[in-house]
Amino acid sequence: xxxxxxxxxxxxxxxxxxxxxxxxxxxxxxxxxxxxxxxxxxxxxxxxxxxxxxxxxxxxxxxxxxxxxxxxxxxxxxxxxxxxxxxxxxxxxxxxxxxxxxxxxxxxxxxxxxxxxxxxxxxxxxxxxxxxxxxxxxxxxxxxxxxxxxxxxxxxxxxxxxxxxxxxxxxxxxxxxxxxxxxxxxxxxxxxxxxxxxxxxxxxxxxxxxxxxxxxxxxxxxxxxxxxxxxxxxxxxxxxxxxxxxxxxxxxxxxxxxxxxxxxxxxxxxxxxxxxxxxxxxxxxxxxxxxxxxxxxxxxxxxxxxxxxxxxxxxxxxxxxxxxxxxxxxxxxxxxxxxxxxxxxxxxxxxxxxxxxxxxxxxxxxxxxxxxxxxxxxxxx
Ligand code: PMP
Numbered sequence: 001x002x003x004x005x006x007x008x009x010x011x012x013x014x015x016x017x018x019x020x021x022x023x024x025x026x027x028x029x030x031x032x033x034x035x036x037x038x039x040x041x042x043x044x045x046x047x048x049x050x051x052x053x054x055x056x057x058x059x060x061x062x063x064x065x066x067x068x069x070x071x072x073x074x075x076x077x078x079x080x081x082x083x084x085x086x087x088x089x090x091x092x093x094x095x096x097x098x099x100x101x102x103x104x105x106x107x108x109x110x111x112x113x114x115x116x117x118x119x120x121x122x123x124x125x126x127x128x129x130x131x132x133x134x135x136x137x138x139x140x141x142x143x144x145x146x147x148x149x150x151x152x153x154x155x156x157x158x159x160x161x162x163x164x165x166x167x168x169x170x171x172x173x174x175x176x177x178x179x180x181x182x183x184x185x186x187x188x189x190x191x192x193x194x195x196x197x198x199x200x201x202x203x204x205x206x207x208x209x210x211x212x213x214x215x216x217x218x219x220x221x222x223x224x225x226x227x228x229x230x231x232x233x234x235x236x237x238x239x240x241x242x243x244x245x246x247x248x249x250x251x252x253x254x255x256x257x258x259x260x261x262x263x264x265x266x267x268x269x270x271x272x273x274x275x276x277x278x279x280x281x282x283x284x285x286x287x288x289x290x291x292x293x294x295x296x297x298x299x300x301x302x303x304x305x306x307x308x309x310x311x312x313x314x315x316x317x318x319x320x321x322x323x324x325x326x327x328x329x330x331x332x333x334x335x336x337x338x339x340x341x342x343x344x345x346x347x348x349x350x351x352x353x354x355x356x357x358x359x360x361x362x363x364x365x366x367x368x369x370x371x372x373x374x375x376x377x378x379x380x381x
Contacts, residue, residue: 017134024131032346033370035361038175038211038326040243042292042364044282052281059277067273070263071097074276077283078251082236084286085213088223088253096259097279098270101210101237101250105169106132108233108252110265112167112204113138120165122151124353126175126208141165149177149320153188160189166198171208172222173215176352176359178322180219181207190229202231204258209234210250211324213241213293214300219323223253230255240325241293242282249279296325300362303327306372312379331356341378347371 013019026036044052075092083089098104109132113119118139121129125142133140141163146152151170160168170189172181186207193203207222215221222234233254239245249271252259282289300322307329310317320328332338335358339351347370350359360371375381 024128026350029348031348033367034348035363035367035371036348036350038240038361039245040240041367042243048285051284052278055277055281056274059273063273066269067271067276069269071271071276074280077280081283081286082223082253086221086223090253093256094253094259095251096262097249097251099248101235102128104235104250104252107262107265108206109133109136109138109167111261117166118163119167120163121169124176126171129169149179151185156189157192160192164196165203168193168203168205169208170205173211173324177320177328178324178326179320180215180323183220186222190232193231204231206233206235210237211240214297214325215323226253233258238279238282242289244282247278249275296362299368300327303362303368326359326361328357328359330358338378342374345374347374
């Protein structure tokens, strides 16, 4: 048949740079304890479900029409949320959103990266940044963090002018390490970026605050620097603290000029009416949803303390300080064996970052007990 002929004939080849690559993604395995993608363990309550269902039903009455392309009401609600969370007043015109902060960052590189331009991150960093660069034909480069995962500002001061990146990704709290940037570090990078000359403008600094709501008391958000730096973008997501990973809603705050530029590259109507309704419904319940953040922070701190008390091969376990909802620990001679040993006991965590390290998402009490028991057994402690 024709179909059979098609499968035996020559296949079109993907372009250079894509050919042979594997799709990104952590394994989605059906195991009792899924602690590998930094999801929030708390499913929506009946109250939240009821609001989402009612608001989606209301949005469904006009599904024959395209959604509000500029998601005006949602931008208003997000600005309102940031004002209450970080005490930073923003105009809704300074907010941009898309299907997860993944798409927000793709928009950023579609507009500010591209052929002839470079994007940069301080590694270890979130693995997707290099993929947004690949997908937008942007050159990709990195500067290594120190062994304790802090940023070497002297190295940054000499290398950034040489590398001349158009876009610099800073992640705080960082994934996979969990460590937060000190405010002085962020300002130092912003100052260097401001002095670079990228087609007559400064370099853009993107502070990825996907996990910002989990930061400890007293750590400021980069949102506070928006008024001082027109070259700053702060991205956030509803996937983590808001426990809305399935809703796919990420957003950013920046100058109006930057947001207006992003509007040029987005697909028309990229945020469905349903997505907008779900996100707004969740925002109505922000007090309830964010109250669970405190419990997760407490579980995180307890987990860090517990892990630091363990000894592996005669050495105390190394555990990175975490301002996020996950913990980075090691170092193991054979991390894959430890990962597999936990998985065999129904606990799925993540092999991430430099060789020897593992990352575990902070879950509820039961999940943490299961993780600890499995680790003790695996390490023969
Ligand atoms: N940034 C960081 C640092 C992340 O860890 C993640 C998700 N793992 C994202 C962005 C993307 O999240 P989402 O697309 O769900 O908003």
